[in-house]
Amino acid sequence: MVRAWILPILLVLSGAAVATGQFSKGSPGTAAALLLVFLALAGVHSPLIFPRAIGAQEAQRLSALDGRPVVFWRPGCKYCIRLRIRLGRSARQVHWVDIWRDPAGAAAVRAANDGNETVPTVVVAGRPHTNPDPVWVREQLSPSA
Incomplete structure (x- = not known):
């Protein structure tokens, strides 16, 4: 922390x-x-500036239930900040995992990025996407979320 x-x-x-x-x-x-x-x-x-971060296991469980994306991020990452700002109010509909606070989250990011802790890594429907366009992430949010 x-x-x-x-x-x-x-x-x-x-x-x-x-x-x-x-x-x-x-x-x-x-x-x-x-x-x-x-x-x-x-x-x-x-x-x-980020919504409350949760653990990777909890985020993945919630994502399986509600279909919302999981964003793995870390403080100080300019691409994470860009994603957060560009999502605007929609950012509250995403499950945020701070990889510096959650070792399981960091491990999930490394597994998705050939051993690198590249963030933001967004997981949608179990598929990781590294540094996706914020517009695309917003499109992945369900209208009921």
Whole structure:
């Protein structure tokens, strides 16, 4: 869990340092703007923008029951962030598995990607798809989900 927060914490600390430097040079407006940019980057790279992650076994069980896709992801992955943002509200209809928190999820991703932990890996109807187009993932969601 700590590993997922390293990048956001570094972004906040870096932003605070840069903002402090700008403030001390007499540019409070620039300091505030830079701090906001760093805070936004920290937020986007944190696990907070993703729906609650569950374990791989639970996600696969639920997917078998409701037919929803399972997305294996990790914090800080720009392709995972792109998928999450492009799914919008539909992201809550997908089962999310954080491979840094779930060793079984990481193993499932390695099994689907020739031993590599390439994310996002989306499993639809038992078939893995590595870094699929977000539009395609949205199309896989059932209308009743």
